[in-house]
Amino acid sequence: MQIKTLAMLKMEKNFVAHIEKHYPRKPYEKITLDYLRLRLLEEVNELNNSLKAKEFENAKLECADVSNIIDYIFECLARGEGIR
Secondary structure, eight states, rough: OOOOHHHHHHHHHHHHHHHHHOOOSGGGGEEEEEEHHHHHHHHHHHHHHHTEEEEEHHHHHHHHHHHHHHHHHHHHHHHTTOOO
C-alpha cells in the first residue's frame, strides 16, 4: 500500500521511529528548542536537495520530516519553552 497523504506519511515515520529507533512518542518533551531549530534547517536542506535532484519520492519523505519538526517546535512553543 502506498501512503498518499502527508498526514499518513508523518504518522508512519513517527511510528517507525518509535518502534525501530526507540524514539519517544512525544520527542518534543525530550528535545530542546535549539536542537529542533537546527534539525529544521538540516531537514529543509535535505528537502531542497531532493527537489533540485528531481527525487520526488524522497522529497515527499523530506516534506514529512520538515512537517514533523515544525509540529515539535510548535508543541515546545505552546508549552512556553520558546519564551525564555
